[in-house]
Amino acid sequence: MKAMDALKEKFGGKIEWNIRSPRRVYATVAQQDLKEIVLYIFKILGARLSTLTSVDTRSGIELLYHMLTDKGAVCLTIRTMVKKPELIIESITNDIQGAEWLEREVHEMMGVNFTGHPNMRRLLLPDDWKEGDYPYRKKSFDSEKEGPQ
Amino acid sequence: MAKGNLIPIGPFHPLLEEPEFFKFYVDGETIVDAEVRIGYNHRGVEKLSEIKTYDQATFLVERICGICSTSHPFAFTQAVEDISGIEVPDRAKYIRSIIGELERIHSHLLWVGLAGHFIGYNTVFMWAWKYREPVLDMFEAISGNRNHYSMFKIGGVRRDITDDKRAGLLKAIDEVEKFCSMLSKAVADDPVFQARTKNVGILKKQDAVDMCVVGPVARASGIEIDTRKDQPYAAYGMVDFDKIVLKDGDVYSKAVIRLKETMESVKIIRQCLKNMPEGAIDSDPRDIAAGEGIGLHEAPRGEVIHYILSNGSNNPQRHKIRAPSTMNVASFKKTVIGESIADAALITAANDPCYCCTERMVIIDAGTKDVLYTGEELVRLCQEKTEKLRK
Numbered sequence: 001m002k003a004m005d006a007l008k009e010k011f012g013g014k015i016e017w018n019i020r021s022p023r024r025v026y027a028t029v030a031q032q033d034l035k036e037i038v039l040y041i042f043k044i045l046g047a048r049l050s051t052l053t054s055v056d057t058r059s060g061i062e063l064l065y066h067m068l069t070d071k072g073a074v075c076l077t078i079r080t081m082v083k084k085p086e087l088i089i090e091s092i093t094n095d096i097q098g099a100e101w102l103e104r105e106v107h108e109m110m111g112v113n114f115t116g117h118p119n120m121r122r123l124l125l126p127d128d129w130k131e132g133d134y135p136y137r138k139k140s141f142d143s144e145k146e147g148p149q
Numbered sequence: 150m151a152k153g154n155l156i157p158i159g160p161f162h163p164l165l166e167e168p169e170f171f172k173f174y175v176d177g178e179t180i181v182d183a184e185v186r187i188g189y190n191h192r193g194v195e196k197l198s199e200i201k202t203y204d205q206a207t208f209l210v211e212r213i214c215g216i217c218s219t220s221h222p223f224a225f226t227q228a229v230e231d232i233s234g235i236e237v238p239d240r241a242k243y244i245r246s247i248i249g250e251l252e253r254i255h256s257h258l259l260w261v262g263l264a265g266h267f268i269g270y271n272t273v274f275m276w277a278w279k280y281r282e283p284v285l286d287m288f289e290a291i292s293g294n295r296n297h298y299s300m301f302k303i304g305g306v307r308r309d310i311t312d313d314k315r316a317g318l319l320k321a322i323d324e325v326e327k328f329c330s331m332l333s334k335a336v337a338d339d340p341v342f343q344a345r346t347k348n349v350g351i352l353k354k355q356d357a358v359d360m361c362v363v364g365p366v367a368r369a370s371g372i373e374i375d376t377r378k379d380q381p382y383a384a385y386g387m388v389d390f391d392k393i394v395l396k397d398g399d400v401y402s403k404a405v406i407r408l409k410e411t412m413e414s415v416k417i418i419r420q421c422l423k424n425m426p427e428g429a430i431d432s433d434p435r436d437i438a439a440g441e442g443i444g445l446h447e448a449p450r451g452e453v454i455h456y457i458l459s460n461g462s463n464n465p466q467r468h469k470i471r472a473p474s475t476m477n478v479a480s481f482k483k484t485v486i487g488e489s490i491a492d493a494a495l496i497t498a499a500n501d502p503c504y505c506c507t508e509r510m511v512i513i514d515a516g517t518k519d520v521l522y523t524g525e526e527l528v529r530l531c532q533e534k535t536e537k538l539r540k
Contacts, residue, residue: 023380024231024443048374049361050445051471053456064469066443066454072379075443098361101479102471124188136196 001025003045003069003076011037026077034065034080035090041067041076042096048072052102054110056138060084061110082112091117109136153181156490171481171497178489183482198468203229203303203437206465210455211297213472216259219252220448221455221470222301227382228444228455229303235434239384241305243425246384247318248291248300249446250414250421254325255284256449257407257414261332264404267495268345269532273336280328283321290314305431315422326415329408337405341538346401350484350496353398360480363473364451365406370398376447388420400499437463448473491534 004025007015014033018026029037041047053064060083069076082089091114093100103114104123111134114120122129156173170189174182194213198206210221223245230237237245258281265273285295292298292308300306310318336342352362357370367374375392377385393409395402439461446453451473458467485496 021231026441048358050452050454051456051469051475053467053469055458055467064456066456068374068379072374072376075380075445077443096361097359098476098479101475122188123186124191126188135193 001070001074003041003047003074006045007037007041010040023073024075024077026079028079031080031082031089034063034078035092038065038067038078038092039095041069041078045069047076049096049098049102050075052099052106054106054112054136056110056136056141057081058141061087061106061112063089063106063112087112088115089113090115093117093119108134110134111137156180156493173485173490173493175490178491180485180488180490180493183485185478185481187478195468195470198465200464202463203465206468207301207303208299210470211299211301213470215296217252217256217448217450218297219248219300220446220450220453221472223249223383223446223448224444224453224455225457226301226303226444227446228442228457229437229459231442231444232440232457232459233434233436233438235304236432237305237383238429238432239426240309240428241430241432242387243384243421244306244310244430245301246388247310247418247421248298248306249383250417251284251287253414253449254322254411255281255288257411258284258325260407261404264400264495264499265336267532268342269535270336270342273332276328276332280325283324287314287318287321290317302431303437304434305429307431309430310422310425318418318422322415322418326412329411329415333405333408337401337408341535343401344538345535346404346495347397347399349400349492350488350499351397351399352480352484354396356483357398357480360476360483362451362476362480364448364477365403365410366451366477366480368392368394369402369406371396374452376445376452380445382445384421384424385417387424388417390417390420400495403499437461450474451477491530 001022004017007027011033014029015037016028018028020026042049047067047069050066050068053066055062055064060081062079062081065078067076067078068074089112091103093103093114094116100117100119101123103117104120106112107114107120108123108125111132125135153174153176156175157170170186172184172186173180194209198209201209207222207225210225211218213221229235258277262274262277262281265271265277288298289295291310291314292300300308352366352370354371357367357372362370363374371394373392373394376382378392390413393406393413395406437459439459441456441458444455453473454471456467456469457465460466481497485493488496
């Protein structure tokens, strides 16, 4: 995996690797390093941003940037935790235009605030949807009860 | 208004699998700016999936799209199989590929027909849909349904393709192949068709990279991505076929790519039917381990990705779905600006998700709020332009 080798050389200890299979590689990074690493993979290594997944946890929202590296042969997932309750992370839309809708969706559904996003308006939810109600959050986490909603 | 007149397009049409609302700002006949609003059909499938069992979710995700209904179960089952390394029997892999390719054929033919209709070639519309029909009949013969085939399950497929189905299937795809080569000669080389589609709605390669577009839209702009080749899954690693890539990024390239891909699908199905081994069609897995998995599938419109986080129970803790149109629709702003209103119907059709909204197009004068054109008139406008060229 050329992309992984290049990243190991460039960022070294900033990335924690978890290689599930030759085609499925996960890398955990700190929030402050995320933008630099994702842009490096997109611009220098020529990968494509496939999608952005958000996972609700008790302490924060985990963001997973699924990127296809090595000419699409490897699905490299860069993951980072955005802490509650502020949920602030830098937007990548100004550098990767394809991320515009992905970030807007995460903002609406999970309440993550992407700073520097050029157009953070409603995309999917109706205009009269209640402010501050994020439908993809686990309501049980808010009330500290176990079990899925 | 500083931006000129506003043309709202959308949002609803009963035929449309993904309703969208386009706002085009026009100066005279030229589009100067565009905005897109989606979400009219957002059903919260990702959230709903969290309260369904894995077996139920397979049927749930099939209902996301009516036209390419196999795309989502294809990606979903692979994502679940990725979590705990569930093996799929070889015969099931071949059947999965056959279903995936049959679907590509009927989806591409549907698009070719509608594109023909928009530019006033109604014969193409009738032809394409005529040859699409036997493909749907084959789906009925194999699965019992013309659409929503419910063929997929985690660990395999639910129905076998028996020998008595094979002859009918081969006959259907033979006809499709004949039709596509005839259409390539009769229409794609037609000077009027070329005049209406060449250099119209161009998506430049760099823009396509920036917008992260997928599928035929990306391949028409010279980006060599095809999940079937890049990460061979199901039987795609065991059959021989070509990745079709063109450079120009215009409507013509998108049409040619779809016609050629249909021919490749025929090739794949023939090989699958020939090489399909005997044996089980289902490995019948019992438990889904805790962990996470990603499933990718090249749907007719491009790459579908499903991400599943499992906590070891019988329903997913998080299920993320990204359909190809999410990436492709967003590229609109790059393709329509600078084009004329008469071409808007065609360009919106060229990305495939949006042909139906064009019938809902309404042009409104921003100053007086009077409706200048209805959707039907826009299609007529588009067809008249072809008529003028013919003369």
